Amino acid sequence: MAFSTQDSDEVLSEINVTPLVDVMLVLLVVFIVTAPLLTNAIPISLPKTESVAPVEQKDPLVVSIDGQGKVFINKDEIQPNLLEINLAGAKAKNPDIRVQLQADDGVNYGEVARAMASIERAGITKLSVITAK
Secondary structure, eight states: OOOOOSOOOOOOOOOOOHHHHHHHHHHHHHHHHHTGGGTTOSOOOOOOOOOOOOOOOOOOEEEEEOTTOOEEETTEEEOGGGHHHHHHHHHHHOTTOEEEEEEOTTSOHHHHHHHHHHHHHTTOOEEEEEOOO
């Protein structure tokens, strides 16, 4: 093994990236500060109008499954095998029906999946799954 103890006057060809990183961080801070100011760049004076009543929406149909696996439609207990028939009847009365599905967290996933399949087979496309925050 030979070690060289002599000083060499060769040029280092490595790039020092520290100034590049400093410039990039400064640019990032500038963009973070100016971005919120650019959202309302065009001043517009909006016209005043009379308020209108919101479109009346019917309450959604609520399908619930409790901890024992009992199925309810709007607090009325039904047999799980009759869920699709009841939902198809409700769909026939109101084609734009919305359904909310809520299930106890202790319920087997298979029961929830069967309820969702029944809702889909009934032709209902507007389904919300309700959970706790």
